Amino acid sequence: MAIILHLETATTNCSVSISKDDEIVVLKENNAASYSHSEQLHLFIKEALEEASLSFSDLDAVAISKGPGSYTGLRIGVSSAKGLCFSLDLPLISVPTLQSMAHQLQLKSDELVIPVLDARRMEVYSCVYDAAYKEVRDTRAEVINEESFTEYVSGNKVYIVGSGAEKCRGVLQHPNFVFDVSVVPSAKDMAPIAFKKYEAGQFEDVAYFEPYYLKDFVLQQKKKKN
CATH class of the missing domain: 3.30.420.40 (ATPase, nucleotide binding domain)
Structure with a gap:
């Protein structure tokens, strides 16, 4: 049995789930009007593990929603996923955000x-x-x-x-x-895709993996007042 932690941060929905093979056993998420991933993501990971009666050592892989989506949201999610993979020596699985939406x-x-x-x-x-x-x-x-x-x-x-x-x-x-318009990216829909990749050994290079931004990030600057 493969226990996979799923992180979805491509939009305003901060979403974390844990699956056993391709079945979701725990889901924690909050689709707030503004991005709250930096405050909530690690809390949701902790709560999901506790609710599933699991620890970090029980995980077999980490799956991340890779985009496209919000530049900031994707950066937070991917950084967290890579940090977990490095520290726990776990494989990283990337899930196309739009494909997981289609699974709804x-x-x-x-x-x-x-x-x-x-x-x-x-x-x-x-x-x-x-x-x-x-x-x-x-x-x-x-x-x-x-x-x-x-x-x-x-x-x-x-x-x-x-x-x-x-x-x-x-x-x-x-x-x-x-x-x-009600369909939003959620970690609850990542399990079938992630588990298929896990079985096939389709893992990302943790050191070099980057989110799929699709477009270059453009910083919006305020206009100077005359």
Whole structure:
């Protein structure tokens, strides 16, 4: 049996879970309006271990949601995961954030899901998955317009889910689009992906692993008053 600690910090949801193989046994999370990961993440890890009656020495691996998402949130999560892996000599598993979001839906064989995370202005981070959660189209940062994702709606329902769904709803008019803004990245959905990678020995190099930012970080500076 593999006991895996999962950390999800790509958005405002600070989320920690522990799984035994691919089944979640404990979940601790708080989707606050502002980022609270630096205050809550390590507390949630401690509480999750206690609730599962486990210690750090019982862990077999640490899984981290690798992005795309918030620059600051990803940095905090990855730094914490790498610190645990170094100190406990554990393998590190990375889970694509958008893929774990897709796992929140159970689709019919001809349906698709497009997780979308809100970026600046009319831009989103997106990826297209089929009913088996396989990539139909790769992860991109893209500006939403009336033609976005229309190549996927011929005869199929296409679920657009995540924080960018409301932005898409205002532009995309095809009746086969279904929008759900309530889907947020959560550590509860990481276990199936992480356990599959654990069995296959698909681990990251702890020393060199970096989050998948997708875009360069841009520091927003306040304008000087005249």
